[in-house]
Amino acid sequence: MSSLPPISGITEHGTVMVKAEGVHKRFGALEVLKGIDLQVAKGEVMCILGPSGSGKSTFLRCINHLEAINAGRLSVDGELVGYTQKGELLHTLREKDIASARSRIGMVFQRFNLFPHMTAEQNVMLAPMKVQGLGKAESRARAAKLLDRVGLGDRGHSYPAQLSGGQQQRVAIARALAMEPKLMLFDEPTSALDPELVGEVLNVMRDLAKEGMTMIVVTHEIGFAKAAADTVVFMDEGVVVESGDPRSVLDNPQHDRTKLFLREVS
Amino acid sequence: MELEANERGRPEDIKAVPVRHPGRWIAATITLVAAASVGWSFLNNPRAQWGVFGDWFFSQRVLDGVLTTIELTAVSMAIGLALGIILAVMRQSANPVLRSISWFYIWLFRGTPLLVQLIFWFNIAALYPQIRFGVPFGGPALFSGSANTVITATVAAYLALSLNEGAYMAEIVRAGLLSVDEGQNEAAEALGLSRFQTMRHVVLPQAMRVIVPPTGNETINMLKTTSLVFVLGQVLDLLTTVQLIYAANYKVIPLLLVASAWYLILTSVLYVGQYYLERRFGRGTSRNLPPTPRQRLIAAWRKWRPVHEGVAA
Numbered sequence: 001m002s003s004l005p006p007i008s009g010i011t012e013h014g015t016v017m018v019k020a021e022g023v024h025k026r027f028g029a030l031e032v033l034k035g036i037d038l039q040v041a042k043g044e045v046m047c048i049l050g051p052s053g054s055g056k057s058t059f060l061r062c063i064n065h066l067e068a069i070n071a072g073r074l075s076v077d078g079e080l081v082g083y084t085q086k087g088e089l090l091h092t093l094r095e096k097d098i099a100s101a102r103s104r105i106g107m108v109f110q111r112f113n114l115f116p117h118m119t120a121e122q123n124v125m126l127a128p129m130k131v132q133g134l135g136k137a138e139s140r141a142r143a144a145k146l147l148d149r150v151g152l153g154d155r156g157h158s159y160p161a162q163l164s165g166g167q168q169q170r171v172a173i174a175r176a177l178a179m180e181p182k183l184m185l186f187d188e189p190t191s192a193l194d195p196e197l198v199g200e201v202l203n204v205m206r207d208l209a210k211e212g213m214t215m216i217v218v219t220h221e222i223g224f225a226k227a228a229a230d231t232v233v234f235m236d237e238g239v240v241v242e243s244g245d246p247r248s249v250l251d252n253p254q255h256d257r258t259k260l261f262l263r264e265v266s
Numbered sequence: 267m268e269l270e271a272n273e274r275g276r277p278e279d280i281k282a283v284p285v286r287h288p289g290r291w292i293a294a295t296i297t298l299v300a301a302a303s304v305g306w307s308f309l310n311n312p313r314a315q316w317g318v319f320g321d322w323f324f325s326q327r328v329l330d331g332v333l334t335t336i337e338l339t340a341v342s343m344a345i346g347l348a349l350g351i352i353l354a355v356m357r358q359s360a361n362p363v364l365r366s367i368s369w370f371y372i373w374l375f376r377g378t379p380l381l382v383q384l385i386f387w388f389n390i391a392a393l394y395p396q397i398r399f400g401v402p403f404g405g406p407a408l409f410s411g412s413a414n415t416v417i418t419a420t421v422a423a424y425l426a427l428s429l430n431e432g433a434y435m436a437e438i439v440r441a442g443l444l445s446v447d448e449g450q451n452e453a454a455e456a457l458g459l460s461r462f463q464t465m466r467h468v469v470l471p472q473a474m475r476v477i478v479p480p481t482g483n484e485t486i487n488m489l490k491t492t493s494l495v496f497v498l499g500q501v502l503d504l505l506t507t508v509q510l511i512y513a514a515n516y517k518v519i520p521l522l523l524v525a526s527a528w529y530l531i532l533t534s535v536l537y538v539g540q541y542y543l544e545r546r547f548g549r550g551t552s553r554n555l556p557p558t559p560r561q562r563l564i565a566a567w568r569k570w571r572p573v574h575e576g577v578a579a
Binding site for chain 1: 447449450452453454455456457458459460461463467468471472547
């Protein structure tokens with residue numbers, strides 16, 4: 001990556017939500033991301049497809065700094081992720097600044113990761129109360145509204161173990177939305193679900209996309225990508241193989257690796 | 267074989283003759299008879315002097331001893347638990363100095379007998395005749411006093427019991443923290459919770475499920491371990507008290523029975539407490555919590571009553 005674009009380009013505010021330039025990530029000797037260049041506009045829905053081990057989940061985790069990148073530049077809404085630039089030097093952000101940046105990026109995990117010792121309502125209320133300092137009554141009202149929105153208005157007092165996988169994932173989406181995020185990251189949100197439960201989660205996500213939420217979705221659901229995505233990105237072995245609007249990538253792929261992958265999943 | 271369908275078109279429920287287990291009945295009878303004979307000989311042994319047992323069981327001195335034992339147990343467990351949490355969190359810290367200090371503490375206190383620690387703290391004056399808190403390396407002192415007046419036998423007992431317990435609790439708490447799925451940390455961090463908030467609201471409450479059962483054992487252990495303070499001779503816990511009494515009246519066995527009965531009563535109370543604590547921290551892990559003994563009694567009564575009332579009618 002000798003030809004990094006000028007760093008000044010990162011600070012643009014306005015239309016770009018996520019900007020990745022030459023993003024590299026290594027785990028020890030294993031290079032998982034080998035130079036990712038991507039842009040996600042505000043309000044855009046991007047679906048990232050690719051075989052397992054292609055680095056798509058790692059890239060998603062880099063966006064909210066669950067993983068630190070090793071080289072390149074990654075910014076969300078004009079702010080570098082995990083670092084701040086003073087002159088020529090990058091400074092590591094303090095923990096509390098990282099936390100506050102994360103609080104505006106919602107994340108939904110493959111395995112839901114709901115807090116099992118809290119009810120659905122308490123799961124949604126926790127971050128608004130502890131991070132935003134919202135009162136209990138206000139948080140509860142917000143939780144009720146969000147649970148209603150994902151179709152679980154009557155399950156607020158259930159513990160995660162009492163909910164189906166699809167219901168749990170919808171609670172997880174409500175929990176992420178409770179922080180009023182400007183960007184939502186979905187890491188294979190339907191991969192751990194029984195086939196008949198996939199639809200209810202995708203419906204919630206589709207509604208979210210319609211309302212103009214900026215979303216990056218790592219998924220194997222080609223149908224969802226076709227219907228909801230503005231951009232589809234195909235990744236393999238740590239690089240972006242091709243990207244574009246869903247029709248061109250999914251119906252008329254240019255690269256052999258994309259063609260092979262699409263044939264295998266469909 | 268042709269299955270005969272009932273009126274709803276479903277085969278009749280199976281009503282099979284159960285297998286008999288004569289071996290079980292024989293074994294149960296033998297064990298019961300053996301246990302009953304041991305119990306009978308014990309209760310009827312005149313040397314047990316049950317009259318003396320009765321005289322001392324509710325005496326003021328013994329009750330004071332029971333109270334001291336409870337105090338020693340409660341305070342040492344509380345300090346031990348707090349220390350254990352701090353040490354366990356230090357052990358997982360990113361700071362290598364904190365990690366090593368925690369490791370060293372656990373190594374030191376788990377590696378020496380508690381009895382030695384007790385005697386050591388009691389004799390600390392021989393090592394540090396003056397105890398002072400203040401600016402280190404010889405600066406001005408905020409507090410100072412003679413070790414002999416500061417570290418009384420009671421203080422030595424509390425120090426030894428709680429510092430030693432801290433080392434064991436640290437390992438129990440650490441196992442609890444490690445049992446919580448890494449995804450929980452990630453989910454909490456992704457929501458913007460600080461590391462402290464994640465620990466306090468997400469990880470620790472879930473770790474409690476793993477921490478509570480062995481902590482109950484530790485508490486029961488501690489209750490009995492407090493009897494070691496008898497070596498100091500001046501802390502009037504249950505065992506020391508009965509020892510002082512039988513040293514004067516030579517009724518060794520009845521007074522040891524008094525102490526044993528009280529220890530049994532106290533550990534039984536702890537059993538019950540542990541059951542309800544485990545229930546509380548099991549929330550969210552199982553779909554349905556097991557019924558409490560009271561709920562079980564009520565359910566058994568309801569099941570029994572209609573059958574027998576039906577027979578009567």
